[in-house]
Amino acid sequence: MITPPSPGDSSSAPTASAVPVAPTALDQCAQEPIRIPGGIQPHGALGLFRGDELTLVQGSANLGNVLDRAIAFDGTQTLETIVGAYAPLAGDVRRWAASREPGFLEQYVIDRRTFHVAGHRAAQGILLEFEEFDETERGRSATFYQLLREFLDGSDGLKTVAALCTGVAAQMQALTRFNRVMIYRFDEDWNGTVIAEKGDGTLPSYLDLRFPASDIPAQARDLYRLNRLRLIPTAAYTPVPLAPALCPVDGAPLDLSHAALRSVSPVHLEYMRNMGTAASMSISIVIDGKLWGLISCHHAQPRYVGPQIRAACDFLGRIVAQQISARERAAEADERLRLKGLETELVARLARAPGFQAGLVDSATQWLALTNSAGAAVVTDGIVLTAGKAPPIDSILALADWVRARGVDQIYATGMLSAEWEPGRDIAKVASGVIAVPISRIHASFIFWFRPEVVETVTWGGDPRADKATDAAGRLHPRLSFESWKQEVRLCAQPWHTAELMSATDFRSAIINFVLQRAEERAQLSEELQRSNKELEAFSYSISHDLRAPFRHIAGYAELLGEEEPDLKALSRHYLDGITAAALSAGQLVDDLLHFSQLGRTSLKMSRVDMTKIMVEIRRSLETDERQKGVEWDIGSLPPAWGDPTLVRQALFNLVENAVKYSRDSTPPRIRVWGQERSADVIYSVEDNGVGFDMNYANKLFQVFQRLHRQEDYEGTGIGLALTKRIIDRHGGTLEAKGAVGQGATFSFTLPKRQSHPVQATQPLAGGNRDRT
């Protein structure tokens, strides 16, 4: 708003012809040599001095006029010859030049007139600027130190940045008596918003207006950062040229970056005139080396502010910068502390949860509050869990893929997702603002926070789309209109604050620790599982050897005894048979147990299973069984399946044998076996018309040693169905039973139709799943 520069205007910028003509007006602005304008403003004069003698080598053409003496720029005059030997100026400048002091500012009486002399070291020599003291300031200088002190005393009560800025604007207005003083703050894109204003009503209010970044090009901003105060007493001034035009030291234009009198570009003056301001002054607010904002003063009439008040303004600018910085830091520290407290609470809650994902959902309030978000999501292994207002699952997964592809290391954050990721438009209503933190190096696992679109009406100080124009001669003009122009800003969320981003990053570390810890626990658990598996193996081995042998011996001796004593009493014979039967049954139990435990340990040898053939074999092997005589078989089509043929045969055998066993008292026993293809699997059923069972006990049916019938009625060890269940489980299928007492039973099991990856036991989670095939 203050210094937009001009195009190559050869009269004011002698080197402009050396600057390539840029294709667009904006580029032209950025190329303008504003540090070397080749002239100064007329409210003072300037000279370049060199060497121990402080020889004058170049100066403003008005130097002689201002000092009221004859000046030659031919290298024949020294500072002494200009200001007179009686002034201590030359001696002071020499001492300063030899010191490390960056700048020089003193008052001197030269020919009974008081001058402010400011000095700085430039690349080409020592630049001294002379400004005659304005006698009207003399009376006020006592009061403005009082004003500054009062402001400093009162500023402690201004707790917020906004309140502080309002106070500063008023203070600055009192100090300078400009018609309007504004505090102007830059955003991330260097657009500026007037956040505080104090005026006397002469000029219109610009409070809350936004000005586009192009009003102050990058190089101008850079100068504002280096040289914090600029005064233009009148926009209607005629620049005073330098003499000679190029510096005799190096033949280059004189660098006026740090010169207070530096001439500003004609475009800027035109801008001021368009704006209706005849005079302006601006003081930069620089925080941590970065241009935070400006204190901008405007006047409807030409207005000169002398060096002493300017120094006070500069001082005020520095104080304000420090106070803003302190308040922003304090506010951020408070917020950090608050968020840290939330984080601690949340992590404590997660530690008690079975999984951090589920824990997050259960603690949704804290999770969202961690970054002051409206929605959140956690993505792990393609599973999405959400809280609050979050986009659809598919969008979150796509977003996770996109963020992952960007190779985000610690954190990704945006306030306008759709600007960086086109599909973000579809979810802008809930997720214009996004924070993503990766929680795995290998997988696309993220924690997301979302902020909704906040439709905002921005009032610009003029239409930013038409900020500059070139005339027929190709000359650049600043925009003419400062009529406020309203724009509706869409697809943007409230920006993320540093404290919120740090909170997200900290939380990421906590979660990663969490995940690592869980992984360690899992590893330990699997070690324990392996150990217990080994123990089980050893146990079943010893069962097989040491328990089986005695049963065999009992059976063997009972048999031998029977042979040795063929004339045993009937009762003795009965006892002996009992011994044999008991031993055989116990031996069978041991065999079944071993088989059952082996099933969990050995791997499946998968292949295509011809169920029709298996059923034929089962019937054949049952033919020796007395019980199956009289059974009416109804064998339907049995489509092939995918499995371990031996185990599948065992499973079907157990079911068919059961059907035979429990239907033997029916007249006639009927057994129906059939299969039915479904989309991914085949379901096989074995139905009988036997004794059936009470559905109330259905869940006990498949447990080891669970029997629903008395042992003397139906023989067996009670492992058969458990074994069948285990076989089907290992194939990723299901086994179900239906029945009613006295009305038979139907057992159905499923097997995969074709080869597939092993079925992994995953916790069903709310939210949704990605099909990862």
Place this chain on the structure above:
Amino acid sequence: MTALRPILLVEDNPADIELTLAALKKAQLANEVVIARDGAEALDYLFSEGRFANREPGLPAVVLLDLKLPKVDGLEVLERVKSHPKYRTTPIVMLTSSREESDVVRSYQYGVNSFVVKPVDFKAFYEAIRDLGMFWAVLNEPVPGELA
């Protein structure tokens, strides 16, 4: 036909010895049954060492070898015999209580001639012993010249 070759029964459990002998007797096999009570004794007998250093020369018709044995276990006896060029043709039947798959697999890797899980049912056990005896001690033709 020369004298019947003995059957070597390697078994530490007295009940199993008794039952096996009863089964062999019921099967009316006339072969002498030599009993070794552990793996070391079995090896001594087979290689004519230790207390069997002066035994009648000749190899048994079949070795009925229990898998779990004191001192030297059945698998090691099997391995030692089957890896010896002179003795490896000796038929060895692993006769065991174990149904462990790994034992079966290793036995076959070492070259066992057959692997029989002793049935709990004595009738079945008797039939198994009878069949083994008949096959290995009577029907099976040994490698010619092995006796020398």
